[in-house]
Amino acid sequence: MGRPWMVSWQMLLLAASIPSSCFLRFPGQGKMRIHIKVEPETPRDGQSVTLTPERVDLFSCHWYRGAAEEKNKIFVYSLSPFTEQKNGPAFSGRESGATDCSLHITDLRLSDSGTYTLRMGGVLRNEMGATSITISEILSHPALWPTESLESENTSVTLYCNTSDRLDVSILWFKDGNPVQSKTGLSDRNRTLALTSITKEDEGIYTCQAVNPVSNAVSNPSKITLAYSSAEAHTGTVIGSLVAILVLMGILTYLFLRARHRNGRSSSLVVPTPQLYENDPPSGQTKSQVKPESPSKASNTYETLQPRIQSVYEEIKR
Known part of the structure; x- marks a missing residue:
């Protein structure tokens, strides 16, 4: 009678140990199976971000800053039998959990960039997921130096763009508003621009x-300005002076010819006014067309002009 009881007790212990063995050796334990959504996708300094798993079907949510180790634990959020948040060593006071097993971080800092790991635990299994976030900053204007360079032809010059060294920052270069040509050398993650054997085009x-x-x-x-030798500078000055003289001569010649042309036109337009004489025929008539007055008419005129004294008239008539 004692032996069957002993066997039954051993079988009970064995049955109790089976679930524990299955939990420790569950093939899915430790594998990243949970997809985590990040909102917003590009968080920036001073904003907030929320990391949410795609599903929740276990009893507790363990969030870590980095690897799933006790020293990196932010908090454990229990879902059953009641909700509770227990903070860990990596808790900064800006993190909070929710019933959807999400991690919400406020007042983001650049140092919050990195990997966040979630472990959801249950009676028989654990599931894990992880995601990385990069907190971007509002960039200030880069400092480019030197601000001015006077270089000789076929020499080299290097420009340095001093800005944030974070990995999410890219550097672009422009010359006179256009992207630089491929012949230039870029290094230090494009923060250094080297121009070799420079010419007038540079x-x-x-x-x-x-x-x-x-x-x-x-x-x-x-x-960047290209320096010239004294001989080249002198030649350039002479050529520039000659060009200026030729342009000035051309302008003066043009003005002279234009004034002369205007004077010629004015002379051709002057019409001399004919002198009128008392014995000239009226306008439009020639001398042959003018008829002399008849003697009788002249006599009448003469008579009309004479004083009407009969004695004088008789004397003249004799």
Whole structure:
């Protein structure tokens, strides 16, 4: 009678140990199976972010900053039999959980960038997931130096774009507002621009632009000028003077010819006024067309002009 009881007790212990063995050796334990959604996708400094698993079907949510180790634990959020949040060593006071097993972080800092791991626990299994976030900053204007360079032909010059060294920041280069040509050398994650064997084509205004997912900023300008030798400068001065003289002569010649042309036109337009004499025929008549007055008419005129004294008239008539 004692032996069957002993066997039954051993079988009971064995049955009790089976679930524990299955939990420790469950093939899915430790594998990343949970997809985590990040909102917003590009969080920036000072904002908030929420990390939410795609599903919740276990009893507790364990959030870690980095690997799933006790020293990295932010908190454990229990879902059953009642909700409760127990904070861990990595808790900063800005993190909170919810019944959807999410992690909400407020007042983001650049140092919050990194990997976040979630472990959801239950009676028979654990499931895990992880995601990485990058907190972007509002970029300030890069400092480009030197601000001005006077270089000789076929020498080299290097420009430095001083800006944020974070991995999410990209650097673009421009010359006179256009992207730089491929012959230029870029290094230090595009923060250094080296121009070798410079020529006249390399002269101009250079700028660099810093870009990240939430902002962009343009640097101060840097001017590169090509220096010439004294002989070249003298030749250029002489050529410039000759060109100026030729242009001036051309202008003076044009003004002279134009004034002369105007004077010629004015002379051709002057019509001399004919002198009128008392014995000239009226306008439109020739001398042959003018008929002399008849003697009788002249006599009548004469008589009309004479004084009407009969004695004088008789005397003249004799």
